[in-house]
Amino acid sequence: MPSDWASIANPTEDERFLRFWVMRGDWVEAPNLRRGGESGVQRVHLADGTQLYLKRQVGHLYRSLRHPFGRPTVLRERDALLAIERLGVRVPRLVYGGVRYQADSGWQGLLVTEALDGFIEFERWYAATKGEGERHLVLQQLAATLCRLHQGRWQHGCLYAKHVFVRPMGEGGLPEVALLDLEKARRRLSSKRAALRDLWQFKRHSSLDEADWQILIYGYEAAFGSAIKGLRT
Structure with a gap:
């Protein structure tokens, strides 16, 4: 988690989302159009040496019987990361996963994970x-x-x-x-x-x-x- 996170006491969900959304780094997967939306991954280096990967999506939805009108894809991946980690399978450590809705662009999604050091x-x-x-x-x-x-x-x-x-x-x-x-x-x-x-x-x-x-x-x-x-x- 970012080293300066403690500077915000009891952040709201919107504040948590925005704190990661404004981060910028090198693109390791350039934004591309999929599932009717845009998705890309950036590598971000924090001041304390932590390296994060930010999957950044806009309008990127999946549909299922349970979600026929679409649900942000990052939420499915977030849920999978947590469930699979509980099985004892090594996956990147989840730092943050969340979404927000903007009237002009629709759903924005973020999935933030720590780098797998040594892999x-x-x-x-x-x-x-x-x-x-x-x-x-x-x-x-x-x-x-x-x-x-x-x-x-x-x-x-x-x-x-x-x-x-x-x-x-x-x-x-x-x-x-x-x-x-x-x-x-x-x-x-x-x-x-x-x-x-x-x-x-x-x-x-x-x-x-x-x-x-x-x-x-x-x-x-x-x-x-x-x-x-x-x-x-």
Whole structure:
């Protein structure tokens, strides 16, 4: 949380929103038009050294049976971050998530998270790793992470390699895996259905070779406690 936040006693929700909305930083994902609105991500460096990522959206809504007229997408991602973290899955720490309505522009949304210090993108790690032992350990940790997600009946929904981050030497000398960009995450009726969609999506959008894919699936099914029909075809 910003180091000067204590200067405002008992801030209102509008004051909290505005405090983050006026922050500016480098665009890591330039604003683009999606879901009938605009969305982008900025990296902000605070005076105390904290690095934040601000997902900034205007008119960016999703629709569902529960919300047929639309609901700001950042609220769905905020709810997913909190729920998935409770499952024991590493995700970016939520600093703030909220919305406000402006007559001239409609819904404005903010999702503010802390940077994952020491983590690197999965593909960057995979391309640089030469040791088979380290590679297998990370793949086993990825399998266990995804298993926790799916056993909670959560599906990431956009499990590309760029949304998986790795810290090769985490606490206790073991690797850690974190999941990012949960904008499309949702609960499914069954854990197996969530698993099939996410895992096949990860295979299509990563550079895993066949041998390492089999290691990932073996580790996943071992953590899950049973084989999953359709996962090896």
